[in-house]
Amino acid sequence: MERNDICWCGSGKKYKKCHLPIEEKIQEHALKGEIVPSRKILKTQEQIALIKKSAKINTGVLDYVAERIQAGVSTEQINTWVNEYTYGHGAIPADLHYEGYPKSVCTSINNEICHGIPSEDIILQEGDIVNVDVSTILDGYFSDASRMFKIGRISERAERIVRVTEECVELGLAQAKPWNHLGDIADAINTHAQENGYSVVEDIGGHGIGLAFHEDPFVSYVTPKGSEMLLVPGMTFTIEPMINEGSPDFFVDEDNDWTVYTIDDGLSAQIEYMVLITEDGHEVLTK
Structure with a gap:
């Protein structure tokens, strides 16, 4: 121009x-x-305003679940709550029918890393930790976030992995600023996880989001500091590391071809923020 x-x-x-x-x-x-973003990755102010409207509903969904989740609740009930709130606010659950996924939310418990499918037969028990991952479409704009919920009194072991995962996300978020790199976020997360005796899942990561559910770039959490794509104002993506007690390896349920489990039956935790890179730092759009 x-x-x-x-x-x-x-x-x-x-x-x-x-x-x-x-x-x-x-x-x-x-x-x-260096790897740099194309113009199509950078969101305009008009697009950002509309993405924020979607993100507001996404946050509302997680708040709605947080007010109700407890021992004795089925994961299918969580799916019902997600539908109630999302459709009730004029939006659509992005998970539903995405690449054949059958439900409106992912509910991953204990040794499930991600993509746990809600069911009337899966009942939350005292001591469980569960990741509730919701994604929203409003007027064609996408948002995404997840939270860990602790069901009743949980073990010290479960408490610790949830706490360290929270710390990993916050440390990664501190590196989400213009002219840093995605690798700076990854290094902060991976270093803290390893210092606490945990591993980070390597083959599943975050993603760009806003105009589509999954956009470029892929966001790894195991790459070196200074590597990967340059962070530039207008980028929107997720920070969502999956932290495992033992091995970072996993397997996928053969029956449903979705749910991802730890290879060694260890606990796993994940927390997801959706962030916008601004001219002087970042803004968390939903968490």
């Missing part, structure tokens, strides 16, 4: 007063051989 053209992002500002300085800096990093 020419310097005095109206910027491509739709802000109404001249290019030189809007994205030109950012794109010049991106080019500097590209010339060093």
Whole structure:
């Protein structure tokens, strides 16, 4: 674009007063051989405003579940709550029918790493830890987050892995700022997990999100500091490491082809934030 053209992002500002300085800096990093985002990865202010509306509902869904979840509740009841709140607020659960997934939420308990399928036959028990992962579509804009819930009194072992997972996400979030790299987030998470005797699942990670459920970039949590894609204002993606007690390896349920289990029957925990990179740091859109 020419310097005095109206910027491509739709802000109404001249290019030189809007994205030109950012794109010049991106080019500097590209010339060093770094991985940089394309324009289609960077969200416009109009898109961000609409993504935030979706994210507000997504947060509301998790709050709705948090008020009701307890021992004796089936995971199918959680699915019902997600539908009640999401449809009741004019939105759609993004999980439902995504690549054939049969429910509106993922409910992963104890040794289930992710993609646990709700069922009337699965009843939450005192001492369980469960990840509730919800995703929302509102007017074509996507949001995603998950929380760990502790059912009643849990073991010290379960308490510890949930706490360390929370710490990992917060340490990764602290590295989510412009001109850092995705690898900086990964290194902070992986280092803290390993220092506490845990492992990070390598083959399942986070993702870009906003205009689609899963966009570029793939977000690894085991890559080195300074590696992977450059973080640039306007990027929206998830920070959602899966922390295992033992091996990072896993297997997928042969019966449903979705639920992912720890290979050694150890506990696993996951917490997911959806974040926006801003000009001076980050904004958590939903968690």
